[in-house]
Amino acid sequence: MKQDQLDQRLHSFSAWREDLIHTVQQFQEWLEDHQQVSPEQEYRLFETLEALRKDRLAIAFVAEFSRGKTELINALFFAHYGRRLLPSEAGRTTMCPTELFWDQESGESYLRLLPIESRLQDRSVADFKHEPIHWTQIRLDTGDPAQVAGALHEVIKTKQVPLERARELGLYDEASDPAYQSRGKAPEQVEIPCWRHALISFPHELLKQGLVILDTPGLNALGCEPELTLSMLPAAQAVLFVLAADTGVTRSDMDMWQHHVSAVRHRNNNNLVVVLNKIDTLWDELKDAAAVDASIESQRQASAEQLRIDPQQVFPLSAQKALLARVQGNDELLKASRLCDLERFLGDTVLPARQKLIHDQLVDDVGALVDEHIAILENRKKNLEKQLLELRSLRGKNSDVIMHLMSKSREEQAAYLRNVESFQNSRRLLQAQARNMLEALSMDALDRLINRTRENMSRSWTTAGLKRGMETFFEGARDTMEQVSTQSEQTRMLIRATYRKFHEEHGLPQIMPKQFSVAPFSAELERLYQEAEAFRRSPVTTMTEQSFVIKKFFISLVSHTRSLFFKANQDANQWLKEVMNPLVRQIKDHKATMEKRLATLRRISESRDTLEARIREIEASLRDGRQQLDTLAHIRHSLHNPGTPGGKDRAPGATGRRQEAVV
Ligand SMILES: Nc1nc2c(ncn2[C@@H]2O[C@H](COP(=O)(O)OP(=O)(O)O)[C@@H](O)[C@H]2O)c(=O)[nH]1
Ligand SMILES: [Mg+2]
Structure with missing residues (x-):
């Protein structure tokens, strides 16, 4: 097995993305050259390119502490540094989630740490990320692995604070303190982590390609x-849940799985993988290989059964031996560590899923724009051909015929203009409908709901209070989504009718306007609800009844819902701005x-x-139009088949469904 298989897959993934960027840029240039671009389209293309350039593939590692998450990250991504780059240690380690990525904007290598005291503020980590001032920054000297490893050690630093302080920070509770349980007495000093969250920007090849690794504590x-659980894990393309062969599936593994991880399964494009780490603890020189394999296999089956998943989803391996094997260049040990099975899965399943998502989105967005321009050009071509025939037939005809044609054209034009007027009316109606829809989705409306919920809960930051609060909150949010869904359906019908009218009465090309749907937002809201329910019932919450934790949860939930509504509002707004444009452009063109x-x-x-001159003019326009159609067909092909051999340099007119209609 090649050591860098995952590397290569990630590289070709990023080349594939470059290919798409190139195609979108080609289209952008075409639009500019032909002065076809509207501000909305320009904005959309700009956004698309930004999103492609900044695309991230996030993999999250989740497990109880000491299952070997950090060691696994070292083995997968950092073995070529010849050492253990991220600190991995026996015993109870850190509380601090760590994100590894490459900051391509600043181009700097650093470690940024958010002090644990930031928990006292009513703000989420996502909020803090926008403000570097709250973070402590340590420079990383990437030429010096020892300096880097030393600096990264900071992540797991802890400190002693008085009991009251720990309580204030929501980091101490009798119910979950084993020492209190046995001695019946709370300690005076409590050990707490120094940092709440760590960001590591590091110029690793894969991180530069857009890989983001999230290492979470227990x-x-x-x-x-x-x-x-609310935002970071669901945003990852893959979640690796790590178990250890020497402990088996423990009570707390199970809690974690049920309350924090398994919900991830119900999301699209989100791969959940279970790693059964530390299989080296099952290696036994006194047994033959088959017997060892059998015991690994039986533990894999048992774990799958306990977690109620397909055994194929469980990957037994040894992160420690894999790291050692890679550092020493020991192929046999690497094979025995079975790390490559996991890598293959990530390369074969997780990457293609991401690719598909990006591609579908792009075809939906940019592809629709390309199609629209092709339709306009084809319509123009059809009209020119009609005119050409008409003009040719006028050769040698008397002026009566021309007069007759003129009056017919005038009648057609008048009928058309009357329809354009009625179009303006539908447009006004549409705008009125749209305003209602946007109002329902507005931040003001949501904030009113949030305030109502907060008032409901303010006296009781308990699990019972939370239950009531959540009911008010989700009922309100669901109502809004339903309302918006009905309104957007009405708007859609109006739009479709308007498009159809122009198609049927004036032969304008039939274009299906882009649709807006609240379904993904409703689904996300439902997921949040499930998460909230899981949180409310989780042993950590019910056992401790800490108002601090409940309050924190509420803040995260609200912050996440707010960004959900914000996104829905933005999407709806953008959609409304654009939805009539294809028709407007056609109407103008036709006019x-x-x-x-x-x-x-x-x-x-x-x-x-004038007749002959005009005939020549139309013939030239037709030639030019055909050329443009060829270019667009070529762009369309590359967009639909990125990364295929010659995908970006294929000569126009090679293949593609549309092309047949062009030449
Ligand atoms: N035997 C064995 N020990 C491992 C393996 N992976 C990690 N460990 C050890 O388990 C301990 C915890 O590892 P760490 O990566 O810090 O776990 P984390 O808390 O999940 O990040 C460390 O002492 C590691 O050396 C493995 O594959 N085999
Ligand atoms: Mg760790």
């Missing part, structure tokens, strides 16, 4: 930092064509010389 921290036709007829009636 169950305790997940309970204390609800943002992890211009009609005017031009009338003008030509008028000039011909005045002077017959």
Whole structure:
């Protein structure tokens, strides 16, 4: 097995993305060259390119402490440094979630740490991320692995604070303190982590390609930092849940799985993988290989059964031996560590899933724009061909015929203009409907709901209070989504009818306008509800009844819902701005064509010389139009088949469904 298989897969993933960026840029240039671009389209393309460039593939590692998450990250991504880059230690380690990535904006290597005291403020980690001032920054000297490893050690630092302080921070509770349980007395000093969250920007090749690794601490921290389960884990493309062969599935593994991890399974494009680490503890020189394999296999089956998942989803391996094997260049040990099975899975399943998501989105967005321009060009071509025939047939005809054609054209034009007027009416109606929809989705409306919920809960930051609060909150939010869903359905119908009218009555190309749906937002809201329920019932919450934790949870939930509504509002707004544009462009184009036709007829009636000149003009326009259609068909092909051999340099006119209609 090649050591860098995952490396290569990530590299080709990033080349594939570059290919798409190139195609979108080609389209952008085409639009600019032909002055076809509207501000909305320009904005959309800009956004698309930004999103492609900044695309991240996030993999989260979740487990109880000491299962070997950090060691696994070292083995997967940092073995070539010849040492253990991230601190991995026996015993109870840190509480501090760590994100590893490459900060391509600043281009700097650093470690940023958010002090644990930030927990006293009513703000989420996501909020703090926008403000570097709250973070302690340590420079990383990437030429010096010892300096880097030393600096990274800071992440797991802890300190002693008085009991009251720990309580204030929501980091101490009798019910979850084993020492209190046995001695019946709370300690005077409590050991707490120094940091709440760590960001590591590091110029590792894969991180530069857009990989983001999230290393999370154990169950305790997940309970204390609800943002992890509410936002960070669901945002990851893959969640690796790590078990250890020497402990088996323990009570706390099970808690973590049920209350924090398994919900991830119900999301699309989110791969949940279970790693059964430390299989080296099952290696036994006194047994033959088959017997060892059998015991590993039986533990894999048992774990899968306990977690109620397919055994194929469980990957037995030894992170420690894999790291050692890679550092020493020992292929045999690497094979025995079985790390490559996991790598293959990440490369074969997680990456393609991400690719598909990006591609679908792009075809949906940019692809629709390309199609729209192709339709406009084809319509223009059809009109020009009609005109050409008409003009050719006028050769040698008397002026009566021309006069007759002119009056017919005028009638057509008048009928068309009347429809354009009715179009303006539908547009006004649409705007009124849209305002209602946006109002329902507005931040003001949501804030009113949040305040109502907060008032409901303010006297009782308990699990019972939380239950009531959540009911008010989710009922309100669901109502809004339903309302918006009905309104957007009405708006959609109006839009469709308007499009159909112009297609049927004036032969404008049939374009399906882009649709907006609240379904993904409702689904996300439902997921939040499930998470909230899981949190409310989780042993950490019910056991401790800490108002601090409950309050923190509420803040994260609200912050997440707020960004959900914000996104829905933005999407709806953008959609409304754009949805009529394709038709508006066609109407304009059609109007211009009609005017031009009338003008030509008028000039011909005045002077017959104009006829031949105009015929030549139309022939030239047709040639130019065909060329543009070829270019667009080529762009369309590359967009639909990125990364195929010659995908970006294929000569126009090679293949593609649309092309047949073009030439
Ligand atoms: N035997 C064995 N020990 C491991 C393996 N992976 C990690 N460990 C040890 O388990 C302990 C905890 O590892 P660490 O990566 O810090 O766990 P984390 O708390 O989940 O991040 C450390 O002492 C590691 O050396 C493994 O594959 N085999
Ligand atoms: Mg760790």
